[in-house]
């Protein structure tokens with residue numbers, strides 16, 4: 001293929017080899033990589049994307065009208081190495097006739113596992129316990145020390161029983177969960193598998209011992225978890241969010257945690273990301289914050305990279321993508 005027929009692809013970060021190899025093998029592609037583990041600065045993104053036919057990006061890259069304009073009319077496909085796509089200006093993308101690939105399913109298990117780990121770490125106060133061991137605060141076995149909340153006999157409420165929500169529910173049930181509630185627009189047939197009860201959000205909040213947020217970020221869910229939301233939760237309830245930070249009003253969460261309105265929170269996602277190290281949430285013992293690592297297993301990230309590369313290449317050749325977002 002002559003240089004003028006080659007299609008330009010910009011990859012916004014180092015990604016696992018499984019994906020890079022596929023792109024490098026594709027004879028029609030001229031691949032430009034932002035060869036770093038850190039995000040490409042916005043000004044560089046605008047430069048590097050110029051004239052690209054394909055863009056492989058991550059959830060931390062905001063792909064807005066400015067980026068699309070900088071790319072210009074060649075851009076045929078955007079492939080995001082994520083299941084979430086709230087970082088993409090979908091209306092602008094649709095207007096320009098650009099196709100979008102994403103990576104659902106392949107990260108469901110890893111994200112559900114991480115959610116369970118975070119729930120248990122938060123409810124059983126693992127970070128506090130580890131800190132006490134290291135600091136010499138562990139003086140003896142004490143009946144009233146570092147007690148938390150258990151899943152056995154509990155009611156769990158899942159907000160958004162989609163692929164990941166269901167995988168979380170499946171994993172939590174064997175801990176002896178008594179009732180599994182879920183909210184969402186309509187009952188889901190697959191909820192039967194976990195004996196899930198479809199309830200109104202208010203009932204879920206009033207009745208649950210653990211509230212797990214697993215919905216995607218949309219105008220409907222933005223700031224869903226606010227003062228009113230937390231005020232309906234039990235004082236002994238634990239709040240877990242592994243979806244997107246913007247689903248939560250963090251000021252209101254901080255207030256709920258410091259006032260004792262709720263018992264504890266575990267967050268894998270925050271606003272902003274990274275959360276500044278002096279953020280007040282990080283000073284609380286009853287808040288466990290992780291750095292958005294839901295899908296971070298070696299194999300999952302490998303498969304995500306591979307799928308993103310496949311989506312991108314199919315988008316360039318005009319073929320059906322393994323996972324194309326319906327716009």
Ligand SMILES: O=CC(=O)O
Pocket residue numbers: 059081082083084085107243294295
């Ligand atoms: O948050 C993770 C993803 O959207 O893949």
